[in-house]
Amino acid sequence: MNKIEIACLPGDGVGIEVMASAKQVLQKAADMHGGVQFSMTDFPWGSDHYIETGAMMPEDGIERLKEFDAVFLGAVGNPAVVPDHISLWGMLIKIRRELELSLNVRPARLIKGIQSPLRSPKDFDLIVVRENSEGEYSEAGGVIHNGQNEIAVQNGIFTRKATERAMRYAFELARTRGKKVTSATKSNGIVHSMPFWDRVFQETAKDYPDIETSSAHIDALSAFFVTKPESFDVIVASNLFGDILTDIGSAVMGSIGIAPSANLNVEGTYPSMFEPVHGSAPDIAGQGKANPIGQIWTAKMMLDHLGYTDLGQAILDATEEVTESGIKTADIQGTSSTEEVTQAILSTLQKKG
Ligand SMILES: NC(=O)c1ccc[n+]([C@@H]2O[C@H](COP(=O)([O-])OP(=O)(O)OC[C@H]3O[C@@H](n4cnc5c(N)ncnc54)[C@H](O)[C@@H]3O)[C@@H](O)[C@H]2O)c1
Numbered sequence: 414m415n416k417i418e419i420a421c422l423p424g425d426g427v428g429i430e431v432m433a434s435a436k437q438v439l440q441k442a443a444d445m446h447g448g449v450q451f452s453m454t455d456f457p458w459g460s461d462h463y464i465e466t467g468a469m470m471p472e473d474g475i476e477r478l479k480e481f482d483a484v485f486l487g488a489v490g491n492p493a494v495v496p497d498h499i500s501l502w503g504m505l506i507k508i509r510r511e512l513e514l515s516l517n518v519r520p521a522r523l524i525k526g527i528q529s530p531l532r533s534p535k536d537f538d539l540i541v542v543r544e545n546s547e548g549e550y551s552e553a554g555g556v557i558h559n560g561q562n563e564i565a566v567q568n569g570i571f572t573r574k575a576t577e578r579a580m581r582y583a584f585e586l587a588r589t590r591g592k593k594v595t596s597a598t599k600s601n602g603i604v605h606s607m608p609f610w611d612r613v614f615q616e617t618a619k620d621y622p623d624i625e626t627s628s629a630h631i632d633a634l635s636a637f638f639v640t641k642p643e644s645f646d647v648i649v650a651s652n653l654f655g656d657i658l659t660d661i662g663s664a665v666m667g668s669i670g671i672a673p674s675a676n677l678n679v680e681g682t683y684p685s686m687f688e689p690v691h692g693s694a695p696d697i698a699g700q701g702k703a704n705p706i707g708q709i710w711t712a713k714m715m716l717d718h719l720g721y722t723d724l725g726q727a728i729l730d731a732t733e734e735v736t737e738s739g740i741k742t743a744d745i746q747g748t749s750s751t752e753e754v755t756q757a758i759l760s761t762l763q764k765k766g
Contacts, residue, residue, distance in 0.1 A: 415449045417719055420481040420684070424459040425500075426693030427703035428487025434705035434755040435485070435712045441759050442716070442724045445766035449721065454481070460491035460500055469495075469503030475511045479683055483715050484508065486688040487708065491695060505688075512683040514676035515546040515575060516582055517655065518714070519690065521642070521662030521672070524706075526736035527745050529667050537642035541662055542586065543655025544579040545676065547572060548606075550652045571606040571651070576613045578679055583649035584621040591646030594618075596628040597654040610651065635661055663690050668744040670704030673711035675718060687715040701750040704742040706732055709758065731761040 419439075423432035436453055443451050456477075458470040469489070471477075478484055486508075490500045508514070522538040523529060553568035580596075587594045596614040600607035611628060618626045629637065631654045637644065638661040650658055663672035672690035689707030697703060709732055716725035740757040741747025749757075 417449060417451050417483070418481045419451055419453045419715075420478050420484045421453050421455050421486075422458055422484065422489075422504075423455065423487040424489040424504075424693060425461070425491045426488060426695050426698035427691075428459075428489065428693050430698070430701070430703045430751050431689065431705045431708035432485070432487040434751060434758075435708040437755060438709050438728060438758060438762070439712050439716075441762050441766075442712075442721075442728055445727070445762065446721070446724055449724075453485075458504060459489050460495045463495050463499065463503065469500060470507070475508065478508065478512065481684050483684050483719060484512070484686040485712070485715060486686055488689065488691060488693040490693045493695065508686060509545070509676055512676075512686060513546070513678050513680075514683075514686055515544070516579055516677040516679055517543040517545040517659070517674060518582075518586075518677060519543070519659040519662060519672065519674045520710075520714075521659075521666050524666065524671065524736055525733045526739065526741065527667045527671065529665055531639065531642075531665055534665070535641075535643035537645070537665070538591075539642060539645040539662065540586065540590070540647050541655055541659045542579055542583040542647060542649045543659060544575055544649075544651050545655070546652075547575050548652035569603075569606050569651075571609055573613060576610060577617055580614055580617040580649050581620075582677075582679055583647045584617065584624055587624050587647040588621070592623060593625045593627075593646035594621075595634070595645055595648045596626070597631050597634050597648060597650035597658060598628050599631050599654070601630060606651075614649070631657070634658065638662060639665065659690070668704060669707070670742065670744045671706040671710065673707055673714050675711070675714045677718070685715075685718055687711045687718070701752060702743055703751045704744050705751050705755050705758075706736070727762065727765055728758075731758050731765060734761050 423429040463469050520540040547570045549569045551570040554566040556565045669691045676686040689711050713725035713728045735757040740749045
């Protein structure tokens with residue numbers, strides 16, 4: 414029996430509700446497999462912990478997370494009692510930085526039974542690999558002088574190491590999928606970092622002659638995500654460009670409540686962290702309305718990362734069967750509760766197993 418240690422951080426609001434759903438699905442997947450055990454340890458960190466102790470997580474929290482094979486997070490934030498900058502920087506961003514989670518990976522695909530806002534969507538299935546440690550989101554720069562003379566300088570940082578790491582990951586991923594990588598660039602407007610990005614992309618591509626490559630400027634690429642998302646397989650992007658593209662990807666799927674993501678430590682020095690794209694949704698928290706699919710699909714990404722791709726696929730197939738049958742939460746035009754959707758996914762998995 415292979416034992417996988419998972420640190421579960423439900424967080425706040427609907428994070429707690431959808432985490433409970435995804436844990437049941439993981440348990441069912443392990444039962445179906447028979448040769449793996451998911452040992453899930455809960456850490457009740459987040460806004461309540463902040464109110465009780467003055468910190469979102471304990472001082473040794475990061476060291477404790479390092480002991481695990483993966484970190485599984487719900488959502489963090491309760492702006493009525495803790496300002497967002499404290500909850501985000503005190504936990505989410507702290508974990509992302511200290512566990513060196515340098516890539517953010519987010520798929521977007523048309524799910525049966527879920528209406529995309531696109532008028533006639535074709536069967537798109539894409540995945541964005543976003544460089545998540547540097548680029549445009551750097552702290553290098555500053556603001557000097559006052560009044561009319563005030564100057565703000567914001568520097569982008571692009572290292573060969575991080576750029577190539579993101580690109581190699583994208584190429585390796587494409588090998589397991591549609592064998593196409595598109596690079597998001599803007600070398601017609603950003604004259605230093607983006608020509609460098611293009612050059613590293615061309616050099617890296619030479620090691621992957623089996624992969625079809627293309628580059629597109631981020632403005633056109635954003636439009637193509639809306640007009641022809643089916644033409645993409647893997648897209649590699651810098652921090653800012655990836656941030657924008659992944660939000661468009663979530664939007665064309667139909668609801669933020671279904672979008673999953675992985676924050677990866679590619680070198681494997683520390684555990685990677687898996688979290689849905691949505692936040693703690695205080696407007697619907699505690700009402701049993703939250704869509705659990707984002708968290709459940711995120712569990713599938715975690716299983717893929719841990720090497721259990723068959724189990725991950727079984728979870729996604731069962732989820733899609735349930736949405737196609739019409740058992741859906743309100744955000745995707747359904748009338749079912751979190752619990753009803755969860756139970757339907759569990760019984761579909763049971764039938765498959
Ligand atoms: N990764 C994270 O933990 C994360 C991400 C984004 C926001 N936040 C935090 O969450 C809090 C709320 O932020 P927000 O309102 O801007 O974003 P949000 O994602 O929580 O909610 C945006 C909208 O989407 C809906 N929604 C979100 N998740 C849903 C789900 N699973 N099912 C159905 N509907 C869902 C909400 O009801 C709301 O209308 C803030 O404190 C914010 O800082 C955390």
